[in-house]
Amino acid sequence: MFGNLSDRLVETFKGLRAKGKLSAADIDATLREIRKALLDADVALEVVKTFIAAVRERALGDEVSKALNPAQQVVQIVQEELIVILGGEARRIQFAKNPPTVIMLAGLQGSGKTTLAGKLAKWLKDQGQTPLLVACDLQRPNAVNQLQVIGERVGVPVFAPEVGNGKGNPVSVAKDSIKHAKQKQYSVVIVDTAGRLGVDEELMKQANDIRKATDPDEVLFVIDSMIGQDAVNVAKAFEDGVGITGVVLTKLDGDARGGAALSVAQVTGKPILFSSTGEGMDAFEPFYPDRMASRILDMGDILTLIEQAQKSFDEQEALVMAEKMAKDAFTLEDFLDQMQQLRKMGSLKSMLSMMPGAGKLKGQLDNIDEKEIDHTEAIIRAMTPKERRDPKILNGSRRLRIAKGSGMTVTDVNSVVNRFEQAAKMMKVMAKGGNPGIPGMPQGMGAMPRPQVKKDKGKKKAKSGNPAKRAAEISGIEPPKQGNSGSAFGLGG
Amino acid sequence: MAGLKFWRKKDQAADQAVAVEPEVIESKEVLETQIPVADVITPQELVKVELPKRNLSKGFKAVFSRIKFDVENLEELEDVLIQADFGVTASETIVSEVKAMAKKSGAKTESELKGILTELLTQKLSRTDASLNLDSGTQPYVILVVGVNGAGKTTTIGKLANYLVEGGAKVTLGAADTFRAAAVEQLETWASRSGSEIVKPVSEGQDPAAVAYETVERAIANGSDVLIIDTAGRLQNKQGLMDELGKIRRVIEKQLPISEVLLVLDSTTGQNAMTQAKAFTEVASVTGIALTKLDGSAKGGIVYAIQDQLNIPVKLVGVGEGINDFGFFDAKEFAIGLVGEN
Ligand SMILES: Nc1nc2c(ncn2[C@@H]2O[C@H](COP(=O)(O)OP(=O)(O)O)[C@@H](O)[C@H]2O)c(=O)[nH]1
Ligand SMILES: [Mg+2]
Numbered sequence: 001m002f003g004n005l006s007d008r009l010v011e012t013f014k015g016l017r018a019k020g021k022l023s024a025a026d027i028d029a030t031l032r033e034i035r036k037a038l039l040d041a042d043v044a045l046e047v048v049k050t051f052i053a054a055v056r057e058r059a060l061g062d063e064v065s066k067a068l069n070p071a072q073q074v075v076q077i078v079q080e081e082l083i084v085i086l087g088g089e090a091r092r093i094q095f096a097k098n099p100p101t102v103i104m105l106a107g108l109q110g111s112g113k114t115t116l117a118g119k120l121a122k123w124l125k126d127q128g129q130t131p132l133l134v135a136c137d138l139q140r141p142n143a144v145n146q147l148q149v150i151g152e153r154v155g156v157p158v159f160a161p162e163v164g165n166g167k168g169n170p171v172s173v174a175k176d177s178i179k180h181a182k183q184k185q186y187s188v189v190i191v192d193t194a195g196r197l198g199v200d201e202e203l204m205k206q207a208n209d210i211r212k213a214t215d216p217d218e219v220l221f222v223i224d225s226m227i228g229q230d231a232v233n234v235a236k237a238f239e240d241g242v243g244i245t246g247v248v249l250t251k252l253d254g255d256a257r258g259g260a261a262l263s264v265a266q267v268t269g270k271p272i273l274f275s276s277t278g279e280g281m282d283a284f285e286p287f288y289p290d291r292m293a294s295r296i297l298d299m300g301d302i303l304t305l306i307e308q309a310q311k312s313f314d315e316q317e318a319l320v321m322a323e324k325m326a327k328d329a330f331t332l333e334d335f336l337d338q339m340q341q342l343r344k345m346g347s348l349k350s351m352l353s354m355m356p357g358a359g360k361l362k363g364q365l366d367n368i369d370e371k372e373i374d375h376t377e378a379i380i381r382a383m384t385p386k387e388r389r390d391p392k393i394l395n396g397s398r399r400l401r402i403a404k405g406s407g408m409t410v411t412d413v414n415s416v417v418n419r420f421e422q423a424a425k426m427m428k429v430m431a432k433g434g435n436p437g438i439p440g441m442p443q444g445m446g447a448m449p450r451p452q453v454k455k456d457k458g459k460k461k462a463k464s465g466n467p468a469k470r471a472a473e474i475s476g477i478e479p480p481k482q483g484n485s486g487s488a489f490g491l492g493g
Numbered sequence: 494m495a496g497l498k499f500w501r502k503k504d505q506a507a508d509q510a511v512a513v514e515p516e517v518i519e520s521k522e523v524l525e526t527q528i529p530v531a532d533v534i535t536p537q538e539l540v541k542v543e544l545p546k547r548n549l550s551k552g553f554k555a556v557f558s559r560i561k562f563d564v565e566n567l568e569e570l571e572d573v574l575i576q577a578d579f580g581v582t583a584s585e586t587i588v589s590e591v592k593a594m595a596k597k598s599g600a601k602t603e604s605e606l607k608g609i610l611t612e613l614l615t616q617k618l619s620r621t622d623a624s625l626n627l628d629s630g631t632q633p634y635v636i637l638v639v640g641v642n643g644a645g646k647t648t649t650i651g652k653l654a655n656y657l658v659e660g661g662a663k664v665t666l667g668a669a670d671t672f673r674a675a676a677v678e679q680l681e682t683w684a685s686r687s688g689s690e691i692v693k694p695v696s697e698g699q700d701p702a703a704v705a706y707e708t709v710e711r712a713i714a715n716g717s718d719v720l721i722i723d724t725a726g727r728l729q730n731k732q733g734l735m736d737e738l739g740k741i742r743r744v745i746e747k748q749l750p751i752s753e754v755l756l757v758l759d760s761t762t763g764q765n766a767m768t769q770a771k772a773f774t775e776v777a778s779v780t781g782i783a784l785t786k787l788d789g790s791a792k793g794g795i796v797y798a799i800q801d802q803l804n805i806p807v808k809l810v811g812v813g814e815g816i817n818d819f820g821f822f823d824a825k826e827f828a829i830g831l832v833g834e835n
Contacts, residue, residue, distance in 0.1 A: 039581050042763030045572055109786065109814070110643025110759060139814065141651075141682035142675045149674035165682060197789040224643065228578040228763020230791035237790075251642065254728040256765035279642070279672070 027059045030074050034297075041296045043259035044232040047266045055081055079293050085262055086289035091246065091271040096217045100132070100181045101188045104214060106207055106242055107222035108234060109195030112250035114143060116222055116276050117192040118150035119284040124188050125156055132186040134177040135160035136170040136210060139194035147192055154281050157186075170194065170206065175213040191216070198237025207242045219244045220273065223264060225252050231260035232267050239268045249287065250276040259296050330424045332388040336380045375408060379416045382406035391417055496821045499660070500628040562606040564595050570610070577792035577831060578763050583801070587613065611825075611832045618797065618824035623806045625781070625821075626752055633665070633717040635709065635749050639738060639777050640757035641769055642726030645785035645811055647676065649757055650721050651683030652819040653809070657719055664689040665715065667708030667722040669701035669741060680723050686816055690715060701725065701737065702744040709748045729772030739776045755808070757783045760793030770799045784822065785811030792831060 031052050038048045058081075059074050095101045103120065105113045114137065121131045133151045135158060137143035144164040151158035159177045162168030174191055181189045191214055196203035211219060221244040223231065238244055247268070249261050252275045265272055272287040380388065382405035387394055394402075394417060403410045562570060567588045574584035587610075594600075594609050627634040636653075638646045647670070654664045666684050670676035671694045684691035692708040694701075705722050712720035724741060727734035745751055756779040758766050773779050784793050787810050796807050807822040 036581050039575060040764055042578075042765070045575050108761065108789070110645060112643060140679070141647075142679040145675035145678050146673070153674070197786070199788075199790050224759075224761070226641070226759075226762045226765045228761060228766075228791065228795070229576045230578070230761050230789070233790045234761070251728060253731075254641070254765070255730040255768060256763070259763070 024060060027056065027074060031056055031059070034075075034078055037297060038259060038262075041257035041259035041298070042226075042228045042231070042263075043296065044229050044263035044267075046232060047263045050266075051081065051085070051262075075297075079297065082262065082293035082296060083289045085266050086292050087265055087271045087287075091273055093273065094217050094245070095188075099185075099187045100178070101218075102178065102191065102214050102216040103188065103218045103220060104191040104193065104211060104216040105220050105222055105248075106193055106238060106244070107195060108197065108224070108227075109140070111195060111222045111224045112276055113137070113195065113222045114146050114150065114192050115279065116248060116250060116274075116284075117147065117190050118154050118156075119276060119281055120274075121151070121156040121190055122154040122281045123284055124190075125154065129187045130185070131156050131188040131190055132177065132181050132184075133158045134174065134189060134191045135162070135164065136173050136177075136191055137194040138162050138164035138168040138170050138173070139166060141165050143192075143194070150281075171209045171213050174210045178214055189214070198234045198241070201241075204237065204241035207238075211242055216245075218246055220246050220248050221264070221268070221270070222248045222250060223260060225249050225258040225260060225275075226254060226256040227260045231263040235264040235267045239270070244268060244270055246271050246273040248272070248274045248276060249292075253277040253283065257296050257298060258292060261292050262296060332380055332383065332391050332420055333385075335420050335423060336377065336388070375406075375412060376416050376419075378406040379403075379408055379413055391420060497625045498628040499625070499657075499662070500630065562603045564592070564601060564606065567592055574794065577794035578766075579794035580764055580767075580798050583794075583798045607832050611828045614797075614828035614831065615825045618800060618807075618827060620800070620806045620824070623781075623808055623822055623824075625808055627719060629750070629752060631750055632719075633709075633712045633749065634719045634752040635745055636719065636721045636753045636755060637705075637724070637742060637745065637751055637777065638721060638755050638757060638783075639724050639773050639779070640726060641728055641759075642673075644726065644757040644759045644762075645783070646670075646726065646757045647679050647683065647723055648814065649755070649783050649785060649809065649811055649819065650680065650723050651687055652811070652816055654683065654689045654719075654721060655687035655816050656819070658688045662718040663716060665708060665712040665717040665720040666691045667705055667720060668693045669704040669708070669722050670725040671697065671699050671701050671704060672725040676723075676725065689721075690717070702741045705741045706744045706748070709745055713748070729769050735772065735776045738773075742777050753781055753808075754779050755781050755783050756805070757785060758793070758796070760784050760786050761789060761791040762793075762795065764795060766795040767799055767802070770803050770805060774803060774805065779805055781806055781808035783807075783809040783811065788812040788818065794831075 034055070035048055035052050038051070039045065043051075055074070055078055058077050093101075093103070105117055107113050117133055121133050124131045133147055133156055135144045135147045137147070142165065144160050144162065148158050148160060159173075159180055161176065162173055170193065177189060177191065191210065193207060193210060194203070196207060198204070219242060221235065221238050223234070227234070247261075247264050247270055249258065249272055252258065261272055264270075272289070272292075275285055275287045277283045277285060379402060382402045383394075387398060387402075399410050399413045399417075403413050406413075570591065571584045571588045574587055575581060579587065590613060591606065591610050594613065595606060598605075598609070600606055600609055625636075638650055640646050650666060654666060657664050664687070666680055666689050668677040668680045668691060670680070677693050681691055681693070683689075690711070692704060692711050694704045701724060708720055708722055711717075722741070722745070724738065725734075727738065729735065742751065742754070754777050756770060756773045756777075758769065762769070770779065770782070782796060782799065782805055784796055784807055787793060799805055800807060810820050810822050812818045812820065
């Protein structure tokens with residue numbers, strides 16, 4: 001449709017890079033794209049406005065004009081500011097000094113409260129707590145049954161004196177549940193409540209009464225990550241009507257960008273504690289603000305990517321590679337090495353989906369076939385070491401032999417050699433500081449929003465002690481240049 | 494216009510009872526000879542069923558009251574549209590069209606501008622295919638209901654079933670959400686509230702396609718006018734679950750044509766609703782949208798882009814949890830609801 005933000009920013013940055021300096025107009029053009037990306041991600045308009053104003057102020061300041069790559073610096077600022085609003089470090093559940101700890105869930109209809117109640121119960125139980133689930137949704141047909149089934153599944157008892165379906169008083173159930181929990185010495189009480197609209201005064205009052213009756217240590221506002229602009233109104237209504245202590249974002253296993261997270265965090269000032277990521281009772285994790293920031297901007301999950309890279313990217317190899325690039329001695333052997341690195345880093349597809357700029361590659365993504373890596377590997381393996389080091393000697397008969405040896409056709413061999421040549425060319429550009437991507441990565445995906453690392457001439461050692469980071473620094477990860485956007489390795493391109 | 498085109502065969506109940514032997518399960522020939530296809534039915538054989546009129550008292554609250562329109566500066570208008578979830582692109586387009594129309598007609602006052610906007614939205618949202626199509630004559634009519642988790646599928650089915658039963662139709666519900674805890678019981682409650690029959694899975698987690706198949710069989714056997722199949726909520730990026738939906742659809746179509754595939758969209762949903770509409774249409778050929786939860790503060794503006802880009806009409810709206818809290822989508826009502834009475 002519109003292409004994602006990283007793709008559009010690449011477009012905006014085109015030409016800016018050469019200039020080195022950003023004018024106020026350049027910054028505004030960039031911010032317009034970011035505004036649209038945030039709105040497309042469903043961040044509430046009023047939140048977008050304050051946010052953009054804050055970023056603009058910082059962007060016009062010193063830090064950008066002095067940066068080596070000012071355009072990227074703007075994106076970096078955006079990401080930092082996002083993380084600040086989303087809450088920096090994830091907060092933990094507050095437990096009561098004298099048990100039971102009471103956790104009340106509240107939110108709109110269909111936001112995922114009952115399922116979350118089960119997950120939370122299981123999670124707490126796994127930590128050695130003895131939770132009790134309380135069925136206070138007496139409104140929706142068979143919500144009580146649902147909680148009972150879930151309780152059984154996770155092995156947590158359910159307090160459900162009323163059958164529900166419109167009958168019974170949720171406030172008294174809530175009150176009684178606390179007595180019951182104290183008597184039976186449960187350590188945590190999780191109160192599931194009926195879904196309600198922010199505009200429904202009567203039901204908001206009821207929620208507040210449940211709160212008063214249970215005096216909860218946490219009131220978690222459960223919100224669907226697919227929610228749109230209305231998130232601000234709803235969040236305000238729950239904050240004013242019930243008072244919340246934290247937020248849980250649900251259905252994050254979907255493909256919504258989840259801008260509501262930002263709206264809610266901004267409007268309520270309350271931390272997002274957890275994300276709910278599936279229908280299974282284990283699909284539940286702490287909330288990671290940095291990942292959410294990338295998701296909202298559609299910049300790929302940079303942290304996860306780096307983490308994975310860290311596991312597999314060997315420091316030594318990275319250094320050697322950097323030297324090779326500098327000396328322009330990139331061979332088919334290196335090409336093969338990189339492919340293997342790539343494979344080590346996890347399945348190519350899952351890798352790609354985490355990569356910034358993957359939006360542009362969505363079409364290609366589906367075409368990418370791990371088999372192609374296998375084929376490329378087979379072909380390179382069928383070459384002699386000499387051929388690998390010096391592909392120029394690959395004449396017709398050598399190519400035929402390689403084709404036969406690898407079980408592929410001469411055309412396949414030719415295409416591998418071509419792709420290699422393109423890659424080698426790019427490596428040269430990269431070593432000169434122009435740079436298109438992480439070595440070993442299909443090209444066109446290196447648009448990480450990170451400031452250009454200063455390259456001190458003559459300094460042999462890369463700056464970071466972290467091998468993955470250093471590899472990224474060496475390659476000076478930047479948005480790919482226009483016209484280079486095909487995959488250098490020709491994977492699926 | 495919006496509503497329900499519901500035609501029933503005259504002697505239909507008696508016909509069905511004689512025509513279909515209970516043990517006939519799959520035989521296509523039998524079905525074809527006994528259940529007439531649309532074009533062999535002459536209008537005389539059908540009676541139009543008059544169902545009660547419905548209007549929306551609770552949905553669509555005006556959002557424009559607080560802003561001032563100014564022909565030269567319609568930025569605020571764009572903001573309001575964005576806040577109603579129209580999306581940036583659609584909002585920009587609408588604003589520039591309002592501007593052009595205002596220039597042409599020389600409109601200046603706030604009230605004239607509001608009039609232009611109401612008219613534009615009404616015109617763009619109006620469609621000739623916004624009625625539920627239950628008029629082909631091939632009964633029972635099949636309605637398949639799909640959507641993401643918590644959108645309001647089961648509730649919408651309960652309301653619609655009740656409405657049809659009140660109009661004299663015999664309705665059978667199929668509980669093909671065999672996944673979510675107590676989903677079957679929830680539909681069962683709606684079946685008894687509405688006076689519909691229900692076909693339930695024989696075991697927990699049974700293949701939903703099998704439940705759908707049995708529902709069709711039962712509905713044919715018991716002479717139902719309409720059968721509605723509930724499905725489990727699924728996020729549109731889960732390929733396996735989406736494939737499952739395709740299978741449910743195919744299984745039903747082996748026995749009967751599907752009259753409506755309703756995609757239930759929660760009006761609080763933002764831009765992701767577009768992705769949902771695309772994905773569900775791809776696997777399940779959605780024929781209409783049911784927009785729920787309009788009794789809240791959300792406006793559901795994304796349906797504008799969905800109708801426009803994907804050509805899928807909004808047919809039903811949900812305005813509460815009660816059995817009567819729904820209506821048929823009406824473009825003018827929607828537009829006035831957004832802009833306010835002039
Ligand atoms: N306020 C309001 N709530 C609704 C509406 N439609 C459904 N709901 C509620 O939304 C929640 C989810 O509905 P349900 O039918 O179970 O969704 P499903 O998972 O798609 O079947 C329930 O609490 C319903 O009562 C509506 O139009 N307005
Ligand atoms: Mg349901």
